[in-house]
Amino acid sequence: MGAEFVALSLPPILIGICVAVACALPGNFLLLRRQALIGDAISHVVLPGIVVAFLVTGLVATGPMLLGAAAAAVIAVIAIEAIRRLGRIEAGAAMGVVFTAMFAGGVLLLEQSDTSSVHLDVEHALFGNLESLIWLDATGWASLMDPVALATIPVELPRMALALVVICAFLFLFWRPLSLSTFDEGYAQGLGIAPGPLGLGLVIMSAIAAVAAFDAVGSIIVIAMFICPPAAARMMTNRLGHQVAWSAGFAALAAVLGYVLAGYGPLWIGAGGSVSAAGMIATVSGLILGVAAMAGPHRTRNS
Amino acid sequence: MLADALLLQLGYNATLVTLGAALLGIAAGVAGTFLFLRKRALVSDAISHATLPGVGIAFILMVAMGGDGRSLFGLLIGASVSAAIGLLCVHWLTKRTRLGEDAAIGAVLSVFFGFGIVILTVIQTMNAGRQAGLEGFLLGSTAGMLRSDALLLAVAAAAVLVLVLVLRRPLELAAFDPGYAEAAGWSLNRIDLSMMGIVLVVTVVGLKIVGLILIVALLIVPAVTARFWTDRSDQVVVIAGIVGGVSGYVGAATSALAPALPTGPIIVLVGFALFLVSLLLSPGRGVLASVLTHWRYQRRVHMRQGLLALAQGQPIYEALTRRLMHRAGLILPDGVATADGQAAAAKALLDETRWSIVRADQSFASAATRYDGLTAIEEYLTPDQVREIDRRIAAPQAAV
Known part of the structure; x- marks a missing residue:
C-alpha cells in the first residue's frame, strides 16, 4: 500500500483537502452575507481569464494564467456592480448576465483559437483532473523527507497550500471586522470599519481560492466547496467560530471521502475503472449537507 | 454565407433548429421576465444544472433496456425528472432550513452537476458509452442533429411558447402585483409553481440548443435588456420576448455556419450584445x-x-x-x-x-x-x- 499510496493517492487527497478548506473558509462569510453565488460567478469567469492569458502570452504557464483569471474575477465583480447600479437591476440578475456572457466568450475564444496542442479545454475547466496529479518520484513515505523527490511533487500542492495559508491569514487578521460587518453592518460602520474594502477583500480571497483551485480540480468542485460545507456547518451551530471550524472539517471530510469513493467505489460494487473525483467530492459534500439539513441541531430559522 | 444562414437557406435541419431556437428564445424571454420580476432569476441556474444527472441516468437506463441510449426524447424526460428533484431541493432547503435561497441554489446546482459528472464518467467506461454525445448538453450543439430530433425541438419550443402565452395573465399579476393577485383569488404558491414548471420546460427544451451551463442567460438577459426600454409591465414582457427570439434566431443561424462551434455561447453572446446596446443607448436608463x-x-x-x-x-x-x-x-x-x-x-x-x-x-x-x-x-x-x-x-x- 505505502509506496503506491504516496505516489498516486496522497498528492490528490492533500490537494483536494487544501482546495476544499480554502474555498469553505471564505464561503462561510459569503453564505452569511447572502453572497453565496459570488463563488459561482467567479468560478465561471475564471475560464475566459485563463483563455485570454493563454492567447496573449501563447503559453500554458501558471503565472500569466493566475493573473488572467484573477483579472477576470475582478472585472466580473466590477461589471456586476456597475450593471446593478446603472440599470438599477437586482444583484442576482446582474450576476447572471455577466458570468454567462463572460463564460460564453471564453468558450468561443477557446474553440476559435488553436489550443489543440495544449491541455486546455472546456471540460477540463469544468471538472479538472484531480486524479492525474500524481507524484511519480515518490517511492514511499520516506520520500516526504527526501528533498530530491519532494522537488517533483505536483506543483498544484504547494500552490494550493500557499493559497490556503493566505486565506487563513486574511481571516485571522480581519476576523473581528469581518464578523462584525457580516452580522451588523451598521454597527461595524459606526466603529469605523469600511464595508466596501472589506467586502472587496473577501471577494478577492474567494477569487484566490477559486483561481488556485481551478487548475487542479475544475470549477464545479469550487462552487460546491464555497457553499455546501459552510451551509452544513450553519445547521450545526449558532457560533461563527464553531461554524468555520465545522465547515473546514466537513470540507476535508468531503475531499477525502469523495476521492476514496471515486477511486475505489466502482471496484467495491464490482465495476471497473473509476469515476470523476471532482464530481464525487461535490456529491459527497451535498450528502453531508443533506444529512445536516435533516438532522442538524440548528437547522431551522429559530433554533 | 451569413445572409444565407439568416434567410434559412442552409437546409431543412438547420432551418428547423433555427426556428426552434427563435421560438424557444421568445418563450424563455417571456418566462424569464416573470422570474426576473419575482427576483428569482438564478433559480433557473439551479434547475438547468440539475438536469445533468437525469440525462446521464436516462442514457444508462435506455442502454440497459436495450436501446442505443441516444433518443433525445428519453434524455429530455430524464432531464425533466432530475431538474424537478433539484427544484424541490431548492424549495425544501429554503423553506425548511435556515439557508437563504441563494445558498440553496448554489448547493443544488453544484451538487447535482457534480453528481452528473460522476454519471458521465460512469458512462464513458460503458461499452455503449463510447462518445454518447452527452457533452453536447453542456454547451449546446445543433450540428449533425437527426431530423426527428430537430423536429422534436421545434415542436417542443412552439408548445412551450403556447404554454407561456396561455399562462401569461396570472404570471403577470403575480410578478407585478402579488397582493392584488392574492386578493383576486389566485394562489401565489400555485402561480409560482407553474412559473417554475414553465422555466423547467424551457430549460429542458433548451438543453440541446443552448446547453445547460448557459441556458440561464436566455432566461435572464432578455428580461434585463427589456427593463432598460420601458417601465410598463406588458411592454417588458413583449420586448423580452423579442430580444430572446432575436438572440435565438441569429445565434442558431450563425452557428449553422460554423458546425464546430457550440451553439449556446453564440446565442448568449448575441443576447449580450443586445443587452450592451440597451445599457448604453436606451433613452431612459441608458448610460x-x-x-x-x-x-x-x-x-x-x-x-x-x-x-x-x-x-x-x-x-x-x-x-x-x-x-x-x-x-x-x-x-x-x-x-x-x-x-x-x-x-x-x-x-x-x-x-x-x-x-x-x-x-x-x-x-x-x-x-x-x-x-x-x-x-x-x-x-x-x-x-x-x-x-x-x-x-x-x-x-x-x-x-x-
Whole structure:
C-alpha cells in the first residue's frame, strides 16, 4: 500500500483537502452575507481569464494564467456592480448576465483559437483532473523527507497550500471586522470599519481560492466547496467560530471521502475503472449537507 | 454565407433548429421576465444544472433496456425528472432550513452537476458509452442533429411558447402585483409553481440548443435588456420576448455556419450584445442618456449662476461659465454683458427674487418645494399668481 499510496493517492487527497478548506473558509462569510453565488460567478469567469492569458502570452504557464483569471474575477465583480447600479437591476440578475456572457466568450475564444496542442479545454475547466496529479518520484513515505523527490511533487500542492495559508491569514487578521460587518453592518460602520474594502477583500480571497483551485480540480468542485460545507456547518451551530471550524472539517471530510469513493467505489460494487473525483467530492459534500439539513441541531430559522 | 444562414437557406435541419431556437428564445424571454420580476432569476441556474444527472441516468437506463441510449426524447424526460428533484431541493432547503435561497441554489446546482459528472464518467467506461454525445448538453450543439430530433425541438419550443402565452395573465399579476393577485383569488404558491414548471420546460427544451451551463442567460438577459426600454409591465414582457427570439434566431443561424462551434455561447453572446446596446443607448436608463442629462444640468447651473453674477455686477471668473455665456451671445470675450445678456440677467434676478417671496410664504408651500434654483417660476405658477408676487416685490411693506 505505502509506496503506491504516496505516489498516486496522497498528492490528490492533500490537494483536494487544501482546495476544499480554502474555498469553505471564505464561503462561510459569503453564505452569511447572502453572497453565496459570488463563488459561482467567479468560478465561471475564471475560464475566459485563463483563455485570454493563454492567447496573449501563447503559453500554458501558471503565472500569466493566475493573473488572467484573477483579472477576470475582478472585472466580473466590477461589471456586476456597475450593471446593478446603472440599470438599477437586482444583484442576482446582474450576476447572471455577466458570468454567462463572460463564460460564453471564453468558450468561443477557446474553440476559435488553436489550443489543440495544449491541455486546455472546456471540460477540463469544468471538472479538472484531480486524479492525474500524481507524484511519480515518490517511492514511499520516506520520500516526504527526501528533498530530491519532494522537488517533483505536483506543483498544484504547494500552490494550493500557499493559497490556503493566505486565506487563513486574511481571516485571522480581519476576523473581528469581518464578523462584525457580516452580522451588523451598521454597527461595524459606526466603529469605523469600511464595508466596501472589506467586502472587496473577501471577494478577492474567494477569487484566490477559486483561481488556485481551478487548475487542479475544475470549477464545479469550487462552487460546491464555497457553499455546501459552510451551509452544513450553519445547521450545526449558532457560533461563527464553531461554524468555520465545522465547515473546514466537513470540507476535508468531503475531499477525502469523495476521492476514496471515486477511486475505489466502482471496484467495491464490482465495476471497473473509476469515476470523476471532482464530481464525487461535490456529491459527497451535498450528502453531508443533506444529512445536516435533516438532522442538524440548528437547522431551522429559530433554533 | 451569413445572409444565407439568416434567410434559412442552409437546409431543412438547420432551418428547423433555427426556428426552434427563435421560438424557444421568445418563450424563455417571456418566462424569464416573470422570474426576473419575482427576483428569482438564478433559480433557473439551479434547475438547468440539475438536469445533468437525469440525462446521464436516462442514457444508462435506455442502454440497459436495450436501446442505443441516444433518443433525445428519453434524455429530455430524464432531464425533466432530475431538474424537478433539484427544484424541490431548492424549495425544501429554503423553506425548511435556515439557508437563504441563494445558498440553496448554489448547493443544488453544484451538487447535482457534480453528481452528473460522476454519471458521465460512469458512462464513458460503458461499452455503449463510447462518445454518447452527452457533452453536447453542456454547451449546446445543433450540428449533425437527426431530423426527428430537430423536429422534436421545434415542436417542443412552439408548445412551450403556447404554454407561456396561455399562462401569461396570472404570471403577470403575480410578478407585478402579488397582493392584488392574492386578493383576486389566485394562489401565489400555485402561480409560482407553474412559473417554475414553465422555466423547467424551457430549460429542458433548451438543453440541446443552448446547453445547460448557459441556458440561464436566455432566461435572464432578455428580461434585463427589456427593463432598460420601458417601465410598463406588458411592454417588458413583449420586448423580452423579442430580444430572446432575436438572440435565438441569429445565434442558431450563425452557428449553422460554423458546425464546430457550440451553439449556446453564440446565442448568449448575441443576447449580450443586445443587452450592451440597451445599457448604453436606451433613452431612459441608458448610460448615454444619463451622461447627457448630467451634462445638460451642469450647463444650466453654470448659465444661471453666471446670469445672477452679471445682474449683481460681479465679475465671472469660472472659465466654463464664461465660455458658455459667450457662446450664447450673453457676454463679450472680456466679460462685459451684451444687451441680450443684460436682459437675461435682469430676468434671472427677477426670477430669483420672485422665488424668494414664494419660498417665504406658507400659502405657496407646494410651489416652493419645486424650487431648484434653475427653473423659471412661470413654469409652476399662473400669470395671476406671478402678478401677485410682483405686487409684493414692488411694495414689500404691504406684504408684512
